[in-house]
Amino acid sequence: MIYLRVCGGLVDVLMLSFQFGDVLATAKPNGLRGMFYLPAPGLTADCVKSPAGFLQDRSSRCSQRLTPGTACGSQEALRMDTYSSIQLLAGKDAAAAVVPVDVESVVLQSAEGAQTQLTISGGGALLPEAVSPSLCANVVLKVVFVIQYNRSGEVEQASVSLVLGFMSTAEASLQQEFQVQFIQAGGERGVHHSGNPGYLVGSALMSGDRVADGISRSVELSDALSVLLTQGDQDCLRGPHQRAPVRFGLDFVSGCTLRLEDVTNCSLVSQQLLDVLRGPAPPRFVASFGNSPLENVLDWVPIRTTISPTEEGSCSIPVSLHLEIEWTKYGSLQNPQAQIVTIREVIETNRSSLAPPPAGSSILPIRSSVAFIPVSAAALPGYRATPTIDAKLPFDFFFPFV
Numbered sequence: 001m002i003y004l005r006v007c008g009g010l011v012d013v014l015m016l017s018f019q020f021g022d023v024l025a026t027a028k029p030n031g032l033r034g035m036f037y038l039p040a041p042g043l044t045a046d047c048v049k050s051p052a053g054f055l056q057d058r059s060s061r062c063s064q065r066l067t068p069g070t071a072c073g074s075q076e077a078l079r080m081d082t083y084s085s086i087q088l089l090a091g092k093d094a095a096a097a098v099v100p101v102d103v104e105s106v107v108l109q110s111a112e113g114a115q116t117q118l119t120i121s122g123g124g125a126l127l128p129e130a131v132s133p134s135l136c137a138n139v140v141l142k143v144v145f146v147i148q149y150n151r152s153g154e155v156e157q158a159s160v161s162l163v164l165g166f167m168s169t170a171e172a173s174l175q176q177e178f179q180v181q182f183i184q185a186g187g188e189r190g191v192h193h194s195g196n197p198g199y200l201v202g203s204a205l206m207s208g209d210r211v212a213d214g215i216s217r218s219v220e221l222s223d224a225l226s227v228l229l230t231q232g233d234q235d236c237l238r239g240p241h242q243r244a245p246v247r248f249g250l251d252f253v254s255g256c257t258l259r260l261e262d263v264t265n266c267s268l269v270s271q272q273l274l275d276v277l278r279g280p281a282p283p284r285f286v287a288s289f290g291n292s293p294l295e296n297v298l299d300w301v302p303i304r305t306t307i308s309p310t311e312e313g314s315c316s317i318p319v320s321l322h323l324e325i326e327w328t329k330y331g332s333l334q335n336p337q338a339q340i341v342t343i344r345e346v347i348e349t350n351r352s353s354l355a356p357p358p359a360g361s362s363i364l365p366i367r368s369s370v371a372f373i374p375v376s377a378a379a380l381p382g383y384r385a386t387p388t389i390d391a392k393l394p395f396d397f398f399f400p401f402v
Contacts, residue, residue, distance in 0.1 A: 016093045017153030018054040025089040027098050036088060038178050047176065055182050063173040072128035072136035081125040083143050083160050090154045101158045109141060109165040116229055116242045126164060134169050141165040145180040156185055195290020198330065198337025201249035206287035214295040215285055225286060226279050228368045230254035236276055236366050237262055243279055246323065252370040260362045270317050277321040277368050288340050305345045320348040320367040329376040341375060
């Protein structure tokens with residue numbers, strides 16, 4: 001805010017910075033100013049343009065109406081570059097600096113819900129394309145904007161994270177999710193939960209590691225509890241390996257192949273396979289609830305590891321990693337909440353020397369799997385006991401009537 005001294009007093013003549021609730025401004029390619037819109041449901045569930053206010057965090061989910069018979073990338077709302085090409089203005093001044101929106105991450109979601117983080121270089125964009133006459137790929141499912149501002153109320157940086165997926169051309173609408181979050185320069189992004197309090201089906205498990213003052217949790221996919229994604233004949237020892245987060249309630253099976261001719265050092269290959277199955281930085285704790293606080297260690301469940309015994313002198317190479325997650329329903333019958341009780345990591349190793357598998361094949365399949373096991377006891381509704389009268393009266397209370 002700039003003030004000019006007039007006749008010994010201060011008069012506010014120009015507002016250069018954004019105030020709470022002010023609609024953010026954008027710079028259009030033709031040089032004109034526009035407004036920053038975030039789709040949101042209107043009177044119905046259909047998406048309508050809604051101006052995004054400064055310092056007003058928002059999260060919305062709406063249905064994008066589709067035009068039957070049109071090409072996959074014909075609608076702007078389904079294109080990644082619609083959101084990645086936005087240019088914000090730092091302030092409300094006509095000469096305010098232009099702040100481009102950087103692409104922070106792009107995640108590809110399969111039809112089964114498995115997610116893979118993609119690497120896009122050079123500021124490019126993945127455009128929707130038809131993989132079959134009835135299926136479109138790379139359509140936008142979720143958009144998350146993070147806008148950084150300074151103490152003066154000016155926008156300094158902006159980034160966007162997108163989730164792309166598949167869409168049937170026969171659908172009349174597509175559900176999309178939009179979020180915008182404001183953080184002050186030097187601050188940190190808030191921790192996103194996976195339920196309140198119980199886990200929601202399909203949400204990523206909250207995971208972390210034990211530290212002195214509680215649990216340390218990373219928001220990076222590479223540091224979260226994740227599983228290996230199958231990509232055809234993926235070689236276990238040759239990367240890069242793509243991973244997907246473990247999602248509550250969704251069983252998963254994948255793996256890779258190990259060529260026996262590549263096994264020259266048994267101990268080295270064993271450690272490499274274990275790193276591939278677990279991930280580069282596997283966490284050792286999982287939150288029992290979807291909103292477990294980081295400072296409450298008792299709300300976090302340790303991952304117990306079991307490794308099958310091997311014979312002496314044999315080459316112990318892990319051939320499978322299985323995550324067994326037991327969960328229960330906690331709370332009332334009307335609104336039960338999903339709670340993780342235990343989680344076990346079962347690693348199976350070969351029990352003999354590495355001889356070629358049957359039929360002369362030189363390829364050994366390596367398996368990774370996740371299973372969610374409900375352990376809830378059958379709940380029965382409770383009934384109140386019939387009231388009884390336990391009163392002791394004098395023996396002559398009803399005298400002389402009895």
